[in-house]
Amino acid sequence: MSLSEQEIIRREKLQKLTDLGIDAFPAAEYKITDSTKSIKQDFEEGKKVVIAGRLMSRRIQGKASFAELQDSEGRIQVYFNRDEICTGEDKTLYNEVYKHLLDIGDIIGIEGELFKTQVGEMTVMVKNFTLLTKSLRPLPLPKVDAEGNVFDGFTDAELRYRQRYADLVVNPHVKEIFVKRTKLFNAMRTFFNDAGYFEVETPILQSIPGGAAARPFITHHNALDIPLYLRIANELYLKRLIVGGFDGVYEFSKNFRNEGMDRTHNPEFTAMEIYVAYKDYNWMMDFTEKLLEFCATSVNGTSESVFGEHTINWKAPYPRVSMTEAILKYTGFDITGKTERELFDFAKSIGIEVNETMGKGKLIDEIFGEKCEGNFIQPTFITDYPVEMSPLTKKHRSQEGLTERFELMVCGKEIANAYSELNDPIDQRQRFEHQLLLSEKGDDEATGFIDEDFLRALEYGMPPTSGLGVGMDRLIMFLTNNPSIQEVLFFPQMRPEKKTPTVELGEDEKVILEILNSQEDALELSEVKTRSQLSGKKWDKASKTLTKNNLVKVEKIDEVLLMKLI
Numbered sequence: 001m002s003l004s005e006q007e008i009i010r011r012e013k014l015q016k017l018t019d020l021g022i023d024a025f026p027a028a029e030y031k032i033t034d035s036t037k038s039i040k041q042d043f044e045e046g047k048k049v050v051i052a053g054r055l056m057s058r059r060i061q062g063k064a065s066f067a068e069l070q071d072s073e074g075r076i077q078v079y080f081n082r083d084e085i086c087t088g089e090d091k092t093l094y095n096e097v098y099k100h101l102l103d104i105g106d107i108i109g110i111e112g113e114l115f116k117t118q119v120g121e122m123t124v125m126v127k128n129f130t131l132l133t134k135s136l137r138p139l140p141l142p143k144v145d146a147e148g149n150v151f152d153g154f155t156d157a158e159l160r161y162r163q164r165y166a167d168l169v170v171n172p173h174v175k176e177i178f179v180k181r182t183k184l185f186n187a188m189r190t191f192f193n194d195a196g197y198f199e200v201e202t203p204i205l206q207s208i209p210g211g212a213a214a215r216p217f218i219t220h221h222n223a224l225d226i227p228l229y230l231r232i233a234n235e236l237y238l239k240r241l242i243v244g245g246f247d248g249v250y251e252f253s254k255n256f257r258n259e260g261m262d263r264t265h266n267p268e269f270t271a272m273e274i275y276v277a278y279k280d281y282n283w284m285m286d287f288t289e290k291l292l293e294f295c296a297t298s299v300n301g302t303s304e305s306v307f308g309e310h311t312i313n314w315k316a317p318y319p320r321v322s323m324t325e326a327i328l329k330y331t332g333f334d335i336t337g338k339t340e341r342e343l344f345d346f347a348k349s350i351g352i353e354v355n356e357t358m359g360k361g362k363l364i365d366e367i368f369g370e371k372c373e374g375n376f377i378q379p380t381f382i383t384d385y386p387v388e389m390s391p392l393t394k395k396h397r398s399q400e401g402l403t404e405r406f407e408l409m410v411c412g413k414e415i416a417n418a419y420s421e422l423n424d425p426i427d428q429r430q431r432f433e434h435q436l437l438l439s440e441k442g443d444d445e446a447t448g449f450i451d452e453d454f455l456r457a458l459e460y461g462m463p464p465t466s467g468l469g470v471g472m473d474r475l476i477m478f479l480t481n482n483p484s485i486q487e488v489l490f491f492p493q494m495r496p497e498k499k500t501p502t503v504e505l506g507e508d509e510k511v512i513l514e515i516l517n518s519q520e521d522a523l524e525l526s527e528v529k530t531r532s533q534l535s536g537k538k539w540d541k542a543s544k545t546l547t548k549n550n551l552v553k554v555e556k557i558d559e560v561l562l563m564k565l566i
Contacts, residue, residue, distance in 0.1 A: 004551065005505075022097065030052055033051075036075060047114045053108075054069065054106065055104055056075060064079070082094040103135055108132055113125045157484075188272060200249045205229070211237075214233075214257040216257070242465050252271075271471055275466070281418055292314050295479075305480075312411065327364075339360075359388060360388040384399065385402065389403075394423070410478055415478065423463070423465060515532060524561065551565070
């Protein structure tokens with residue numbers, strides 16, 4: 001394992017702690033009485049507290065030091081005084097352990113008393129401290145100058161997503177996104193539970209990937225010697241439960257689709273699907289807009305949220321526009337009764353990339369996606385999809401060739417999809433067979449299976465039912481003003497990490513690193529050069545090696561060249 005100079009120094013400190021008889025990774029419970037938040041909310045001068053967290057900054061001034069401790073609730077100032085901590089003759093705990101063997105990022109426990117400084121800042125006077133975890137890798141902490149300007153913030157998206165643990169520590173505001181994500185799930189559960197619906201779990205490993213048009217991930221079960229698929233949707237299993245007698249069921253499901261990744265798609269994502277017996281898609285539209293108004297208010301305290309340049313109003317009711325009307329309005333083309341060839345030619349004429357594998361449904365979907373979607377900013381129900389686009393949906397009760405389906409569009413993106421569910425097993429079989437033909441034609445998103453067990457379930461009889469699916473990741477993006485799905489996933493899928501090349505350092509490079517390691521902040525370049533006592537030629541070679549290998553960084557602030565560790 002290749003270690004940086006800072007990592008080597010921290011391991012040396014770990015050994016010194018061990019030599020002093022201090023366990024840097026103790027197993028015993030550390031009983032905490034307060035948090036940074038509770039201290040600030042119920043501050044009482046002289047109150048005794050026990051808190052724990054990470055050491056995030058410190059300013060050592062001889063026998064006293066102000067520092068900052070960060071826990072899950074925030075940060076608070078702590079005051080270390082040698083004579084308060086070391087009341088006897090032995091000053092090792094302060095002089096050696098605190099001053100020289102602790103590092104920024106170490107997790108410590110503190111016993112102390114509350115007081116306010118002369119400028120009125122709430123502070124903990126440290127009476128005793130315990131090392132709970134030694135941090136062996138330096139945190140990528142940003143630097144702040146005297147004017148409050150931030151330098152070297154941990155902002156690189158790839159590093160933040162790959163090292164979310166570090167991101168959460170050094171960018172505490174990121175945590176709020178995930179707090180709101182949990183609030184969203186809790187709000188939705190409350191809404192469904194209060195309505196009397198039942199949360200269930202259905203299989204992730206499935207013998208037939210169904211319930212959506214998407215490419216599945218394939219695995220193999222050794223004991224059964226059969227292929228299995230990670231679910232692309234849970235729809236067909238939830239409908240089986242409606243057949244079995246449940247009036248309303250819902251599930252938050254992890255779904256997997258073996259497709260491309262971009263700012264709004266991750267191969268593993270979370271969906272919520274709910275199915276309610278004896279309802280139709282008109283009822284479900286009313287239900288959905290009330291649900292989303294409730295969720296937005298629960299998450300943000302208001303029915304409005306900001307997304308980019310738009311303020312989204314989630315308050316019900318939402319406009320309802322048929323797909324036919326939308327395409328006619330934004331393209332001037334009426335899709336009613338058009339053949340596959342007419343749709344193909346029109347799509348091609350307006351610059352949409354098409355190919356011969358596309359059926360009517362795919363062609364209409366492409367026309368709507370390219371020319372219409374982006375026009376719907378406020379929540380809008382797009383209704384009455386052509387039958388070719390909706391293999392699991394009931395045919396429209398009054399309009400030939402259409403289905404009773406809606407999608408909810410927000411800022412040009414779909415966040416919900418719902419049907420009056422198809423419960424005619426004969427019609428369902430015909431739709432499956434049509435999808436099978438499209439699959440054989442080359443459409444890799446068409447369902448290439450016929451789920452005979454699901455058809456058997458329908459033959460027992462499923463009551464009239466409406467179902468709704470909501471993309472939870474996309475919804476929380478809109479509620480937290482994040483244009484990238486990676487921002488709302490703790491651990492988004494990433495490309496394999498490139499291995500960092502091993503750097504062979506000479507004695508001259510090590511001299512420079514030791515000087516920089518002795519300081520927490522950047523040093524003037526001229527001072528580092530003087531202290532290194534290297535000749536001009538050796539200095540140039542060593543400093544270039546360190547900067548080239550991203551071990552140190554040189555920057556200019558207020559006309560002064562500074563050198564610091566990366």
